[in-house]
Amino acid sequence: MIDKLEFFIALAREEHFGRAAEVCGVTQPTLSAGIKQLEGQLGVMLVLRGSRFQGLTPEGKQVLVWARRIVGDTRTMREEMRAARHGLSGRIRIAAIPTALAMLPRLTTPFREKHPGVTFSVLSRTSIEVLSLLGNFDIDAGITYLDNEPLGRVTSVPLYDERYQLITAMGNPYSDRDKVTWAELSSLPL
Numbered sequence: 001m002i003d004k005l006e007f008f009i010a011l012a013r014e015e016h017f018g019r020a021a022e023v024c025g026v027t028q029p030t031l032s033a034g035i036k037q038l039e040g041q042l043g044v045m046l047v048l049r050g051s052r053f054q055g056l057t058p059e060g061k062q063v064l065v066w067a068r069r070i071v072g073d074t075r076t077m078r079e080e081m082r083a084a085r086h087g088l089s090g091r092i093r094i095a096a097i098p099t100a101l102a103m104l105p106r107l108t109t110p111f112r113e114k115h116p117g118v119t120f121s122v123l124s125r126t127s128i129e130v131l132s133l134l135g136n137f138d139i140d141a142g143i144t145y146l147d148n149e150p151l152g153r154v155t156s157v158p159l160y161d162e163r164y165q166l167i168t169a170m171g172n173p174y175s176d177r178d179k180v181t182w183a184e185l186s187s188l189p190l
Contacts, residue, residue, distance in 0.1 A: 002074050004038040005067040007031050008046060012064050013136075015053055072137030089117030095125045095133050096143035103159070104143070 010020040011031070021031040039046050046060035047053065056064060079090055096104060101124060108120050125133065130142035134154050146156055166180050174180050174188075 001038070001041065002071060004034040004041075005071050007034045008038055008060075009064065009067050009071060011035060011047065011053065012056060012060075015055075017053055068135075068137050075137075087117060088115040091119050091121055092141065093121050093123070093139040094141045094143065095123040095130045095139045097127055097130065097145065098124050100143040107143075107159075 007020065007024055007026070010023045011017065014020040014023060017028050017032060021028040024031060026034075035047060042059075042063065044059040044063070045057050046063055048055045048057055048060075082089060094104065094108075101122070104120075104122060112118060112120070123133075123139065125142075127144040127146075130139075130144040131154065133139040134142050135152060142154075143159065166174060166185065168175050174184065
């Protein structure tokens with residue numbers, strides 16, 4: 001059933017039967033048959049069909065949430081069992097906002113030295129995309145700024161705090177101040 005859930009996730013992401021089949025490494029008829037079997041096993045229609053993909057049914061959207069969770073948990077289980085037998089290996093997928101990319105080697109290098117069988121793939125994405133990729137189990141970790149975004153099933157760990165500095169010419173109204181608020185800065189022409 002896991003392979004059928006993977007087919008379904010790929011179809012939801014690609015919104016095209018042919019591309020989803022290609023991503024999964026199967027033929028389009030195989031993918032279509034797998035999704036039909038999944039619908040039969042669950043007893044509900046998941047996909048709106050016509051001459052091509054037209055979207056997911058309400059039940060399909062609900063199943064997609066479960067499918068992502070189940071497939072993500074299955075991948076984690078397989079990786080843990082492989083690690084128990086052979087030590088850590090595999091690929092860790094990380095998405096980071098562009099300004100955080102420079103700090104990634106400080107996190108990945110010590111880990112890679114301890115676990116040489118692990119490789120990293122890194123994506124540069126926006127903060128919203130990082131959270132979306134995490135929520136869809138498309139990445140294993142993300143590095144981003146968080147304001148008050150709802151985290152759902154995601155756990156956050158602070159990595160560092162940043163301080164901002166105002167650099168201004170002598171004689172500027174704020175040049176003799178130790179602290180300036182964001183509201184005060186909003187009046188400065190940039």
